[in-house]
Amino acid sequence: MSAANMYLWWGSGSGPCWKPMIVLAEKGLWKDCPNKLVQFSQKEHKGPDVMKLNPRGQVPTFKDGDLVINESAAICSYLDETFGTDKPLIPKSQPARAKCLQRMYESDNLQSKVMLPLIYYKMRTKKEDWDNELLAKNAAEAKEELKHWEGYLNENKFVAGNEFTMADIFVFVFIAMCFRQGAKLEEFPKIRKFYNELMERPAIKETMPPHWADSPSPNQMEGLL
Amino acid sequence: MSAANMYLWWGSGSGPCWKPMIVLAEKGLWKDCPNKLVQFSQKEHKGPDVMKLNPRGQVPTFKDGDLVINESAAICSYLDETFGTDKPLIPKSQPARAKCLQRMYESDNLQSKVMLPLIYYKMRTKKEDWDNELLAKNAAEAKEELKHWEGYLNENKFVAGNEFTMADIFVFVFIAMCFRQGAKLEEFPKIRKFYNELMERPAIKETMPPHWADSPSPNQMEGLL
Structure with missing residues (x-):
């Protein structure tokens, strides 16, 4: 098992980037994986090294030797099926x-x-144009969605059963973003517990978006969720 | 190989529903698969039979015996890995x-x-409010996206290589929708060829959205793509 031939281009705080990073860390490969932290503010995701492999100019961009894979979920599946296959993150059996x-x-x-x-609504709309009524309606609909996940976690310890799987990684990156953005999720105790427990997981600690540690959150979900 | 224990709830003209239907047909299972054509206009996708298995009230909703699977891509993967595994639609090897x-x-x-x-913009906006400048801008961006697929089909016969795979099914349902909606795609000869050839495929003929045959298209892409 070796990461020497791999290369990952990634951005700090991007959910799609964080997923394969967690998978690499779960497999014990992240610390040895050659990689580049792309600065979105410098438009490095549109730089020639990324564009050559990923003409949409998006991260994650990934290669293992000559094999180029860009879509985060495809990278995650590839890593899971190729490394540490005795402990798969996507179960083998039905x-x-x-x-x-x-x-x-x-x-x-x-x-x-x-x-x-x-979050994206606020990022893409000037602050003076924020429609608070629309935001309240969107927050109510977001809570309807979160109720489904609260229900799954009420039935089982993890989102797809009582074992940690790839599905938990996929869900966690969104939930972590909610908390980073000032959400309290007080009506969702199971989601809060899931988040708190996963925050202690070594693979997640190892790959935490670096800028979260030293820059304040814009808190765009504060008071909404 | 039997479809007797399955059940699929589906809607006519829904891309997510058409994907597993094509997979079932490719596996020779569609004609024996118990199913219900859900009428969206009657809100049958919010009916008790669907809601019991799929609390979001969406189709496709699928079960095989006691196993319930809702997400179309998860249904497709399940079918591919369970039936006709000697001819997988998702290749086994890297x-x-x-x-x-x-x-x-x-x-x-x-x-x-x-x-x-x-299409969704037009469906969700009153005709008198359509912003033609925005639509022209959106069409230009849509063409940028289609250029990627034209390029893949310039390199290979199918979107993921020279063999027909699950990826072709996933792409075809969108491309077929474009043509149904009056797109000409004149700048994309490889996509047109791909569409024309797949339209002759038995599994696709067998599962064509039934209302396409006997109701006129709203032609919402006419003059745009």
């Missing part, structure tokens, strides 16, 4: 496998129903 | 496997950059 894949894909709802209508 | 998964996930860009800013 029905655990179907449940894990279901929750991995389902986590896209956290992007479309929680992140986009709250 | 690098073909990584390439196929990459393109499957990458097809989400066709939803976010081609479908949403054109």
Whole structure:
């Protein structure tokens, strides 16, 4: 098992980047994986090294030898199936496998129903134009989405069962973003517990977005969730 | 190989529903799969039979015996790994496997950059409020996205190589929607060829959205793409 031939371009605080970083750390490969922390503010994700491998100019961009993979979920699956296969993050057997894949894909709802209508709305709209009524409506809909996940965690310790899986990584990056952005999630005790427990996980500590430690949060979810 | 224990709830013209239907047909299972054509206009996707298994009230909703799977991509993976495994739609070996998964996930860009800013924009905006300047800008961006796929099909017969894979199914349902909606895609001869050839594929003929045959298209992409 070696990371010597790999290379990962990533950005700090990007959920799609954080996913394969956690997988690499779970497999004991992150500390040896050659990588570049791309500065979004300098538009380094549109730089020639990234664009050559990923014409959309997005991170994560990843290669292992000659094999180039860009989509974060495809990178995660590749890493899981190639390294540490005795302890897979996506279970090999049914029905655990179907449940894990279901929750991995389902986590896209956290992007479309929680992140986009709250954080991205605020990022893309001038502060003086923020529509507080719309934001309150979006927050109510985001809570409807979060109720599904609270329910899954009420049934099981993790989102796809009682074992930690890839689905937990996919969900965690969104939940961590909510807390970073000042969400309290007081109505969601199981999600809070899930977050607190995963924050203690070595692979997650090792890969925490570096700028979170030394720059204040914009707290864009404060008072909303 | 049997479909007797399965059940699929689906809607006509829904891309997410069409994907697992094509997979079932490719595996020779569609004609024997118990199923219900859900009428969106009657809100049957919010009916008790669906809601019991899929609390978000969305289709496809699928079960095989006691195993419930809702997300279309998770259903497709399950079917591929369970039935007709001698002819998998997602290749088993690298690098073909990584390439196929990459393109499957990458097809989400066709939803976010081609479908949403054109068809969904028109569906969700009153006709008298359509902003033609915005639509022209969105169409130009959609063409930038389509250029990536034209390039892949310039390199290979199919989107993930020279063999037909799951990635082709994921891409085809979007491309077919473009043509149904009056797009000409004149600048994209390889995408047109891909579409024309796949339209002759038995599994695709067998599962074509039934209402496409007997109701006129709203042609919402006409003059845009």
